[in-house]
Structure formats: structure tokens, C-alpha cells
Amino acid sequence: MVHNWKTSGRQFSVIKSPSDRPGFNAAYAKIAPYITITCVEIMCHVSSLSTPSMNHSIFPPCSLLLACAFCFLPAVVVAEQQDHNSSSEFLLFLSADYERMFDNQSSLSSISDFTPAADLLYSNSIGNWRVLAEYLLTDDESELERLQFGYDASDESTFWFGRFHQPTSAWVAKYHHGRFLQTSISRPAVEEWEDDGGVVPAHISGVMLDHGIPLDGGSGTRISMAFGAGPFLRDGELSPFDFLSPNRGKHRLSAGMSIAYFPDYLADTNFGFSGAHTQISVEENSLLGIDQSFDINQTTLGAQLDWRKETWQLLAAAYYIHSSSQEPSGRFGGWFVSGYAEVQRDIREVNSVFGRVEFSQKAKSVDYLNLFPDFATKKVVVGYRFEFRENQAVSIEISDESWLTDSFRQARIQWSAVFP
Amino acid sequence: MECCISVMRSYTLILLACLGAVSAVHPVNADEALVLVAGEHSPIGKLNSLEIRKLYLGFNVRDREERQIHAITNTSDARMMNVFLQNVMAMTERAYNRRLLTLAVQSGRARPRLESSLEELHRSLTTNIMVVSCMWRKDVERFGDLKVIRVLWTD
Numbered sequence: 001m002v003h004n005w006k007t008s009g010r011q012f013s014v015i016k017s018p019s020d021r022p023g024f025n026a027a028y029a030k031i032a033p034y035i036t037i038t039c040v041e042i043m044c045h046v047s048s049l050s051t052p053s054m055n056h057s058i059f060p061p062c063s064l065l066l067a068c069a070f071c072f073l074p075a076v077v078v079a080e081q082q083d084h085n086s087s088s089e090f091l092l093f094l095s096a097d098y099e100r101m102f103d104n105q106s107s108l109s110s111i112s113d114f115t116p117a118a119d120l121l122y123s124n125s126i127g128n129w130r131v132l133a134e135y136l137l138t139d140d141e142s143e144l145e146r147l148q149f150g151y152d153a154s155d156e157s158t159f160w161f162g163r164f165h166q167p168t169s170a171w172v173a174k175y176h177h178g179r180f181l182q183t184s185i186s187r188p189a190v191e192e193w194e195d196d197g198g199v200v201p202a203h204i205s206g207v208m209l210d211h212g213i214p215l216d217g218g219s220g221t222r223i224s225m226a227f228g229a230g231p232f233l234r235d236g237e238l239s240p241f242d243f244l245s246p247n248r249g250k251h252r253l254s255a256g257m258s259i260a261y262f263p264d265y266l267a268d269t270n271f272g273f274s275g276a277h278t279q280i281s282v283e284e285n286s287l288l289g290i291d292q293s294f295d296i297n298q299t300t301l302g303a304q305l306d307w308r309k310e311t312w313q314l315l316a317a318a319y320y321i322h323s324s325s326q327e328p329s330g331r332f333g334g335w336f337v338s339g340y341a342e343v344q345r346d347i348r349e350v351n352s353v354f355g356r357v358e359f360s361q362k363a364k365s366v367d368y369l370n371l372f373p374d375f376a377t378k379k380v381v382v383g384y385r386f387e388f389r390e391n392q393a394v395s396i397e398i399s400d401e402s403w404l405t406d407s408f409r410q411a412r413i414q415w416s417a418v419f420p
Numbered sequence: 421m422e423c424c425i426s427v428m429r430s431y432t433l434i435l436l437a438c439l440g441a442v443s444a445v446h447p448v449n450a451d452e453a454l455v456l457v458a459g460e461h462s463p464i465g466k467l468n469s470l471e472i473r474k475l476y477l478g479f480n481v482r483d484r485e486e487r488q489i490h491a492i493t494n495t496s497d498a499r500m501m502n503v504f505l506q507n508v509m510a511m512t513e514r515a516y517n518r519r520l521l522t523l524a525v526q527s528g529r530a531r532p533r534l535e536s537s538l539e540e541l542h543r544s545l546t547t548n549i550m551v552v553s554c555m556w557r558k559d560v561e562r563f564g565d566l567k568v569i570r571v572l573w574t575d
Contacts, residue, residue, distance in 0.1 A: 087478075087490070087530030091521075123528025127488065132528035150528070155480040158527070178525045181518075210527065218470060266473050268519070349514050390517075418521065 088124040095179040095416040102409040119177045128152045156212040163205040167224035168256040168274035170304035170317040180416040185397045189376035190338040194238035197374040203240035204228040220265030230254025232281040252279035274302040294327040316341035323368040334366035356381040378402040392417040452575040453557040457566045462549040478529035492553040507573045
């Protein structure tokens with residue numbers, strides 16, 4: 001539901017939270033117990049099928065955790081009927097992308113792809129407790145992206161438990177999975193999700209502290225620290241811990257931290273630094289010449305700037321990524337640098353033009369990236385976005401990309417929206 | 421001479437008539453003020469501008485007894501919303517909506533509730549002592565059982 005009001009010749013609208021609709025929550029509260037029972041039954045069935053590898057898991061009762069989560073959601077909504085001090089959000093991000101490659105230098109002919117996606121985000125808070133769940137569904141992916149429970153220790157400090165996004169990534173921390181929120185269609189290579197060829201972990205399952213420090217004059221600092229289970233590497237893809245398949249692979253420890261200074265504590269503009277250390281378990285893969293599993297220790301140091309001034313916006317980040325391998329031959333070690341700068345100019349609010357340059361150094365000589373042949377070492381992106389009806393946008397984008405194994409041009413078009 | 425005086429009188433009358441017509445469309449009120457209000461029995465004390473901005477972005481704000489304060493966005497008057505966004509939030513409408521959406525996605529912060537009916541808003545303020553909202557001062561005086569937390573803007 002959208003509220004509209006006219007002022008000074010301009011039309012205002014604010015998207016209304018579904019929590020404002022008593023009928024919506026009442027209906028959800030009625031069906032929630034049945035959803036919960038069904039989910040728990042499905043999870044019990046899945047757990048019973050996956051007992052052979054149970055001893056590999058560092059989180060034995062994860063399906064139980066998830067069951068508690070599903071139980072908690074309807075309980076929260078029901079409690080909300082009586083509690084004025086609670087607030088909830090349901091957001092549905094929809095998108096449809098079409099992309100086509102041109103001028104491939106390899107033997108591959110032109111490749112095109114159509115990707116519809118739906119990302120459902122639910123959050124609720126009662127008193128000092130919060131819950132946030134996010135589920136992403138595309139034509140080739142169905143994943144519980146985030147499931148985190150938070151406790152507000154103070155107005156400025158929140159402890160999170162569960163699976164959340166790695167706080168060290170500037171792009172992930174700003175846009176998460178909300179495709180409507182990001183202006184460009186594609187993401188920088190170094191900020192890609194694990195299942196899209198990402199080379200650094202984007203998810204951690206464990207605990208995280210978000211802490212803000214307001215300073216004099218309206219400025220402030222925000223610190224995020226996370227610690228938990230990181231991803232393992234299988235078939236050239238990092239796989240984060242998955243609540244729905246908890247017994248898949250060996251998850252080692254991962255820790256990350258970011259600190260950012262905000263000239264206006266409540267606005268977007270900020271700059272900061274980040275660091276992370278992850279132990280990645282690499283599984284055997286004969287195609288990649290890996291005879292036995294081993295671990296890679298990966299350390300990431302980063303710097304980022306998110307700057308907005310009137311109609312201009314700049315988002316830039318650079319990361320130094322060092323990997324050391326515990327494999328007997330010492331392969332897959334080394335370091336490289338990767339970064340990007342995206343500039344955006346808004347024209348009459350609803351039109352935006354943007355451009356992004358991505359760069360990397362020593363990427364072609366580091367063995368770790370041999371595990372990710374689709375990593376883009378250089379990319380130049382330009383595009384245009386048009387917003388309409390307050391909650392929808394159409395974007396077009398053209399890019400010139402150099403991957404480790406190929407180089408080509410690519411054109412993309414995307415429709416994206418957020419509801420309600 | 422008398423002719424000149426009568427012409428001037430006519431012009432003055434026309435001018436006054438025009439001014440009257442303009443003020444009928446946009447009534448001029450020297451005391452027009454946008455205020456932050458709560459129910460008259462609310463324990464909420466003074467809030468600074470950072471706390472008010474935090475409230476309207478969905479951040480946690482508590483009183484001295486650690487009770488959570490909630491904000492309701494009054495959408496009953498378009499001009500008031502414009503004044504509020506420009507002078508309190510220092511954002512355009514698009515930037516404000518985008519910031520709310522970003523915060524909801526980042527950390528699950530719920531956007532403030534919207535209320536388009538003054539009567540409903542008045543009922544929410546008087547039944548929940550930890551709720552604040554914005555109103556024209558003349559509306560506050562009309563209801564009579566609300567207290568002003570802070571004057572946000574005056575004409």
C-alpha cells in the first residue's frame with residue numbers, strides 16, 4: 001500500500017509497512033502454525049536422509065535451529081497483535097535480467113541468459129529482540145540467504161546470531177540482495193556472491209556485533225565484528241554454511257571486522273576499512289589436479305568510500321587478498337589486489353547514468369584464482385536506469401570484461417521492483 | 421485632485437481584494453509551527469534533533485527508563501510532510517524513502533508507521549504514551565490533550 005500526498009507540485013509517497021494492516025497480520029497469524037508444522041516436518045525428513053555425513057558437521061542440530069526460527073516468526077507476529085512496541089517488515093524484491101555476450105575471444109559463441117529472481121525479506125522486533133530472514137529464489141538457486149536473531153544491548157549495539165552477510169564487503173553491506181536498491185545491474189567481480197563465482201566469503205554463520213558511536217556535530221562511527229563458520233570450496237565454488245543442508249562439507253572458522261566513519265551519522269556517506277581472515281577447506285577435485293583436501297588461509301584487507309553529494313554518488317573499494325595454502329606443494333598461495341569505483345549521476349531524480357571501472361593487480365599470477373576461472377580481472381561498465389511508479393526500475397548496461405580465461409562484451413537489461 | 425484620490429482608492433480596494441483572495445487560498449498564520457507531540461500523560465522528555473531523525477529512520481531511541489520510543493509519520497497534510505522532510509530530515513522524499521528501504525534491508529529496521537487520519541493519530545498518541553508524531557501547532561491546540569515535545573519549525 002502506498003500513501004500519496006501532493007506538495008509544491010510534487011507528488012510524495014511513502015511505502016506503507018504491512019504492519020499497518022491489521023488484517024494482513026491476523027491472516028498470517030492464522031496460517032502460521034500450519035506453515036511451521038509443515039516446515040518442521042520437511043526438515044525432519046531432510047535430516048533423516050542426511051545422517052551418514054552427520055559427523056562432519058560442526059553444527060549438529062541445525063535443522064532444530066531452523067525449526068525454532070520458523071516457530072519464532074509466527075509467534076512474533078501473533079504477539080504483535082497485542083504489543084504496540086513491536087514492528088515488522090515484509091519486503092519482496094523482484095527482478096528479471098536478460099544478458100547477452102558479444103565478441104568472445106574463446107571458441108564459445110554468443111551466450112544469452114534470462115534470470116528471474118525473487119527475494120523475500122521479513123523482519124520483526126519486539127522490545128530488545130529482532131529477527132531477520134531472507135530467502136532468495138531464482139531459476140537456478142533457492143537459498144535461505146540470511147537468518148539472524150538480534151539482541152539490542154543498547155540503542156547503538158546489536159548482537160546477531162545466525163547466518164548473515166560478511167560485514168567486510170562494501171557492496172554487500174550497502175545493497176545485500178536488493179537488486180532494486182543497486183543502480184547497476186552487475187556487481188563488481190570481487191563483490192560477487194559465492195555461488196556466482198565470488199572469490200571471498202560473503203556469508204558467515206555465527207555471531208556478529210554491530211556497534212555505533214555517535215560523535216559530536218552529528219557525525220559517528222560504526223563498527224561490525226563477525227565470527228563463525230565460513231565457506232568450503234567444492235568444484236570451483238565457495239559454499240557457505242547452509243541451514244537447510246547443514247551437513248554438507250567442512251566449514252572452518254571465519255572472522256571479519258569493518259569500521260566506518262559517517263560525517264552525518266544517519267546518512268549514507270561514509271568511508272572505512274575492513275579486515276577478514278577465513279580458513280577455507282578445499283575438497284578433492286581431479287579436474288583441478290587436487291588429489292587430497294587441504295585448507296587455504298585467506299586474509300583480506302580493504303578500504304572503501306561511499307560518498308553522496310546532491311545528485312552525485314561514488315562507491316569505491318579496494319581489497320588486498322592474501323592466500324596461503326597448506327597443500328604439500330604450496331600451490332594456491334600468493335596475493336592480489338582487486339577494486340572498483342562506480343560513479344552515478346541522478347537526473348531529475350528518476351533517471352540515473354552510471355559507470356564503473358574494475359581493476360586488479362597480480363590476479364593472473366596468483367594460483368588461488370585458478371580455482372575461479374570466471375573471475376573478471378578488468379571490467380568497464382556504463383549504463384542507464386529509469387525509475388517509475390515509486391517502486392520499479394528498468395536498467396540497461398553495457399560492459400567490456402576481461403576474465404582470467406576469456407574476454408568479451410556484454411549487454412544487460414533488467415526490470416527490478418520492491419513490494420509493498 | 422479628487423479624481424486622483426478616487427483612482428488611488430479604487431486601486432487600494434482592488435489590491436486589498438486581491439490580497440484577501442490570496443489569503444483565502446493560502447491562509448497566512450504568523451504562528452504556524454510544526455511540533456513534535458506526544459500524549460499529555462507521556463513520560464517522554466526532550467528529544468534532540470539527532471534522536472528525532474533516528475526515530476523517523478527506524479533506529480532505536482529510548483527514554484531515561486529504557487523504554488522504547490516509536491514515531492508515527494503524519495501524512496494527513498502534504499505541505500507539513502514537505503516541511504518535515506526539508507527541515508527535520510534534511511532529505512528529499514526519494515532519498516528518505518531509499519534510506520528507509522536500505523536500513524530495512526541492512527538490519528531489519530522497520531519503517532515508521534504512517535497515519536493519514538488526524539483523529540486516528542490523536543487516538544494512537546493518547547493510548548500509547550511512548551509514541552510521538554508531528555503536527556501543526558493549531559491541531560495540537562484543537563485536541564487539547566497532547567503535549568509539545570519540541571518545536572521543529574516555525575514560519
